[in-house]
Amino acid sequence: MSAVARRYYERGRSALESGDLESAQEALRAALDLAPTFGNARVAYAVALARAGDCPRAASVLRAGIGRASSPISAAAMYATLGDVLTLGGDFFGAEEAFQAAGQTPGFEGFCGLSAGVAAGRSGLLEGRRPELRLLNETFSWSSVIDVIANIRDS
Numbered sequence: 001m002s003a004v005a006r007r008y009y010e011r012g013r014s015a016l017e018s019g020d021l022e023s024a025q026e027a028l029r030a031a032l033d034l035a036p037t038f039g040n041a042r043v044a045y046a047v048a049l050a051r052a053g054d055c056p057r058a059a060s061v062l063r064a065g066i067g068r069a070s071s072p073i074s075a076a077a078m079y080a081t082l083g084d085v086l087t088l089g090g091d092f093f094g095a096e097e098a099f100q101a102a103g104q105t106p107g108f109e110g111f112c113g114l115s116a117g118v119a120a121g122r123s124g125l126l127e128g129r130r131p132e133l134r135l136l137n138e139t140f141s142w143s144s145v146i147d148v149i150a151n152i153r154d155s
Contacts, residue, residue: 005035016048024048039074043081055089076105
C-alpha cells in the first residue's frame with residue numbers, strides 16, 4: 001500500500017476520533033481510492049458513514065471489501081463491522097449472519113457470539129428469556145464495539 005494512502009487513512013482516523021465525520025469520510029474515501037484492499041481504511045470509512053447515519057452505504061462499502069480482503073483477519077473485521085452496521089440499521093437477521101461469518105475466524109468467536117446475542121435481543125428474539133441477557137442488550141454500547149473493530153490492524 002502506498003504511503004499516501006496510509007497518510008489519508010491516518011488523517012481520516014484522526015478526524016473520526018475527533019468527531020469530524022465529513023473530513024473523516026473524505027480522507028478515508030481517498031485512502032480507499034488509492035488502495036482498495038486497505039481493510040483498515042474500509043472499516044474506518046464504514047464506521048464514519050454509520051456514525052453519520054448512512055448505514056445502508058456503510059454496509060455496501062463493507063460488502064464490497066470482503067471479497068478484496070488482504071487476509072482472513074481483515075475479512076473477519078469487515079464481517080464483524082458489517083454486523084454492527086446492520087444492527088444499527090435495524091437488520092438484525094442480516095447482522096446475525098455477518099457475526100456468524102466473522103466468528104469463523106479464530107479470535108473473533110467470543111466477540112461475535114456476544115454481538116450476535118445483542119442483535120438477537122434487539123430484534124425481540126430474546127423476549128421472555130433470561131433477565132441478564134435482556135440487561136446486557138439494554139446496556140451494550142455499539143460505539144465502543146465499532147471503535148474496537150476499527151482499531152484492528154491488517155495482518
